[in-house]
Amino acid sequence: MLINLKEVRGIIGKLTLKKIWNIILLKTSFCLSVITKKVIHWGYPFAISIEPTTSCNLRCPECPSGLRSFSRSTGMLDYEFYKNIIEQCTPFLSYLILYFQGEPYLNPDFFRFIQYASERKIYTITSTNAHFLNDEQARLTVASGLDKIIISIDGTTQETYEKYRIGGTYNKVIEGIQNLVYWKKQLKRQHPLIVLQFLIFKFNQHEINDIKVLSKELEVDQLVYKTAQIYKLQKDSNLIPDVPKYSRYKKVNEEYVIKNKLYNRCWRMWSSSVITWDGKVVPCCFDKDAKYVQGDLKKNPFMNIWKNSHQLDFRQKILRSRKEIDICKNCSEGSKIWAD
Numbered sequence: 001m002l003i004n005l006k007e008v009r010g011i012i013g014k015l016t017l018k019k020i021w022n023i024i025l026l027k028t029s030f031c032l033s034v035i036t037k038k039v040i041h042w043g044y045p046f047a048i049s050i051e052p053t054t055s056c057n058l059r060c061p062e063c064p065s066g067l068r069s070f071s072r073s074t075g076m077l078d079y080e081f082y083k084n085i086i087e088q089c090t091p092f093l094s095y096l097i098l099y100f101q102g103e104p105y106l107n108p109d110f111f112r113f114i115q116y117a118s119e120r121k122i123y124t125i126t127s128t129n130a131h132f133l134n135d136e137q138a139r140l141t142v143a144s145g146l147d148k149i150i151i152s153i154d155g156t157t158q159e160t161y162e163k164y165r166i167g168g169t170y171n172k173v174i175e176g177i178q179n180l181v182y183w184k185k186q187l188k189r190q191h192p193l194i195v196l197q198f199l200i201f202k203f204n205q206h207e208i209n210d211i212k213v214l215s216k217e218l219e220v221d222q223l224v225y226k227t228a229q230i231y232k233l234q235k236d237s238n239l240i241p242d243v244p245k246y247s248r249y250k251k252v253n254e255e256y257v258i259k260n261k262l263y264n265r266c267w268r269m270w271s272s273s274v275i276t277w278d279g280k281v282v283p284c285c286f287d288k289d290a291k292y293v294q295g296d297l298k299k300n301p302f303m304n305i306w307k308n309s310h311q312l313d314f315r316q317k318i319l320r321s322r323k324e325i326d327i328c329k330n331c332s333e334g335s336k337i338w339a340d
Contacts, residue, residue: 004222006193007123010147014121015094022046022092023271030270037264039315044092044306047272049285050085051100052077052107054277058129059166062231062239064288065101072290077277079109081298083116085275088302090120098126100274101288105132111144118145127152127197129168133176142183146192150224151177154199156210163203164239177218194220199228200246201239208246229330230256260331262322269315273306281305283314286327 025043032040054074056065064070086093096117104110104126117124127150133141141149153173155161161170180194196218198204198211208225215223227248230239240256241247249256268284275281279297280290292314295305305311314325322328 011123014123019094026271034265037319045273047095049097049100049274051277052104053102055106056103058168075277076107096122096124111140114144114146123147130173130176138179139183142189148193150195150197152197155204156207160204181219195222196220197224202241205241266318
């Protein structure tokens with residue numbers, strides 16, 4: 001998770017003594033667990049991702065939403081159910097990511113989600129393909145209290161952009177960004193922080209300097225470059241960059257393998273949690289198909305799920321050998337993310 005100074009200040013401004021103490025407990029128990037190789041777990045997650053929907057308007061080839069390839073059901077997060085989740089987590093929750101899979105703006109209650117969390121002094125963030133940021137939606141986004149918005153833009157021309165964002169319109173993304181910047185100025189708001197995210201592929205690696213120039217012209221707050229996750233690694237991929245520093249993979253015996261050394265530890269499993277639109281609690285954002293369900297919030301409260309036997313067993317497996325867990329094998333912990 002890459003954050004800048006503006007984001008740090010925003011998060012600190014919403015902390016309470018109880019939330020600070022919770023973070024201390026999490027970090028201490030994580031360090032002790034790494035040292036002893038036994039699960040010691042104090043506190044509750046300071047960061048949670050909640051999925052507004054699994055639906056998406058695009059068809060990106062390395063995304064389950066885009067491919068329509070989920071084995072789990074597709075749907076929309078219910079507002080009353082969402083409120084119940086937030087109420088359970090408010091005492092310790094500092095950071096809320098309103099995104100997992102799908103396009104968040106497709107949920108008609110999206111702005112209500114943001115407002116509800118913001119009123120409880122929770123730092124809110126979302127990620128979008130920006131196709132729904134017309135003038136009114138941009139105004140509502142700024143007025144809602146959203147703290148940070150990540151906009152995916154993997155090209156500086158329509159030709160390059162649509163190679164991955166299939167079904168997308170480059171000019172519509174640019175217009176959405178401009179609308180956000182305009183309404184921040186009109187409403188005299190510092191937030192949301194506008195972050196452009198550029199996934200680096202072989203077909204767009206030549207536009208890295210172009211996106212840097214574009215981000216300055218658009219007056220966004222930050223530009224982030226990120227190595228792309230590839231599900232089906234092949235001997236000759238048309239997606240993996242041929243410049244080594246831009247790829248999270250390397251070639252070994254003519255086959256691609258991830259650069260990540262997969263150390264037997266994972267801060268995410270001590271500090272954060274991911275919740276699907278229908279209330280399934282899963283380990284992290286790499287469990288896109290909810291294969292490792294830790295509990296169901298429609299049956300049990302979050303406090304019970306967070307420290308149940310499923311969570312304990314999964315954390316112990318991580319301390320023993322992350323290589324045995326399939327969703328860890330493509331983990332971005334070993335990928336390169338950097339910013340301008």
